[in-house]
Amino acid sequence: MGKQKLNRRQAWRIRKVQDERLERAKRREGKIDTEAGPLGQEQHGRIVANYGASVDVEDPTGEVRRCHLRQNLAMPVVGDRVVWQSSDNNSGVVVAVEERDTLLARPDFSGDMKALAANIDQILVVAAPEPPFSTESLDQFLVAAEISGITPVVVFNKVDLLDREGRAEVEAQLSIYRDIGYRVIFATTRADHGLDDLLTALKDKTSIFAGQSGVGKSSLAKSLLPDEAITVGDLAELTGLGRHTTSSARLYHLPSGGDVIDSPGVREFRLWPMSEPELAEGFPEFHPFLGGCRFRDCRHRSEPGCAILAAVEAGKIKPQRLTSFRRIAANVAEKAPSY
Numbered sequence: 001m002g003k004q005k006l007n008r009r010q011a012w013r014i015r016k017v018q019d020e021r022l023e024r025a026k027r028r029e030g031k032i033d034t035e036a037g038p039l040g041q042e043q044h045g046r047i048v049a050n051y052g053a054s055v056d057v058e059d060p061t062g063e064v065r066r067c068h069l070r071q072n073l074a075m076p077v078v079g080d081r082v083v084w085q086s087s088d089n090n091s092g093v094v095v096a097v098e099e100r101d102t103l104l105a106r107p108d109f110s111g112d113m114k115a116l117a118a119n120i121d122q123i124l125v126v127a128a129p130e131p132p133f134s135t136e137s138l139d140q141f142l143v144a145a146e147i148s149g150i151t152p153v154v155v156f157n158k159v160d161l162l163d164r165e166g167r168a169e170v171e172a173q174l175s176i177y178r179d180i181g182y183r184v185i186f187a188t189t190r191a192d193h194g195l196d197d198l199l200t201a202l203k204d205k206t207s208i209f210a211g212q213s214g215v216g217k218s219s220l221a222k223s224l225l226p227d228e229a230i231t232v233g234d235l236a237e238l239t240g241l242g243r244h245t246t247s248s249a250r251l252y253h254l255p256s257g258g259d260v261i262d263s264p265g266v267r268e269f270r271l272w273p274m275s276e277p278e279l280a281e282g283f284p285e286f287h288p289f290l291g292g293c294r295f296r297d298c299r300h301r302s303e304p305g306c307a308i309l310a311a312v313e314a315g316k317i318k319p320q321r322l323t324s325f326r327r328i329a330a331n332v333a334e335k336a337p338s339y
Contacts, residue, residue, distance in 0.1 A: 040086035047080045048251040067092040078249040079118040102150050107272045117261050122151040126211035128158040139324045143282030153183045157216040160190040176318050180285050189223040202258040221262045271332045
């Protein structure tokens with residue numbers, strides 16, 4: 001039997017109960033909540049692993065408790081701050097999800113948005129020589145990060161696979177992103193000090209690895225956390241595409257400071273449908289010129305008085321980025337409402 005759809009009043013009551021629990025948790029200051037019934041007091045925690053039917057919640061002391069979810073509770077994700085109550089069998093129940101600062105989501109195969117992780121400071125967009133490096137794929141991740149309000153950092157992994165000529169070519173391609181203002185890091189797990197710059201970027205931040213399968217997201221996490229049981233796989237021999245090696249999302253604490261969320265990889269990241277004006281917001285170098293076009297519905301193709309085209313001609317926007325904008329728009333704007 002499918003899930004019964006809640007009407008507006010039922011949804012409001014559920015939200016109201018969660019808000020009341022959150023307020024009680026803020027006021028409690030260590031006092032036992034007499035309304036908790038057979039469960040323990042309500043307390044704050046953060047989800048550090050998600051198994052679907054249950055989650056691991058870490059309390060402020062660092063203790064982790066396996067918890068079930070209160071019925072009709074919106075599905076939380078790793079990184080969520082929650083209110084939970086302990087039970088007699090050394091487990092617990094998550095009773096409310098606190099408001100999120102940021103949320104990373106992507107469309108699933110049915111087109112619905114699926115949350116991946118919450119309260120992230122930065123997205124480490126990982127690329128590599130294998131599978132073949134694509135700036136188009138990189139741009140899609142960067143747009144998703146920008147629109148989500150999460151700071152992106154470009155990490156080019158496996159640089160040990162590049163010869164001098166290949167390294168120079170990649171550096172030239174990525175110089176465009178440095179000029180925009182993105183932080184670009186070169187990394188390798190195969191050389192001494194190959195992760196120094198990455199560790200600096202991770203310190204005191206909650207970060208998540210994103211990128212095509214096979215670029216080495218889990219390998220990086222394993223090198224950063226050698227004592228954790230992180231599974232690492234090789235590229236598929238025939239296809240050259242990466243195998244999905246991470247089966248559940250987890251949050252890890254780095255010994256040098258900061259937290260890393262390792263989540264199941266996706267072979268092809270797909271942006272959700274959006275209008276072209278919304279997509280343009282994902283290109284930060286466009287921002288000074290948006291709204292400056294002669295026509296309000298300018299599509300930045302060949303319209304007279306286009307501020308974006310003028311910026312390209314003046315060298316303030318790279319032609320490659322405008323080409324990328326148009327290419328992505330052709331894919332994601334098809335189902336978006338027209339303006």
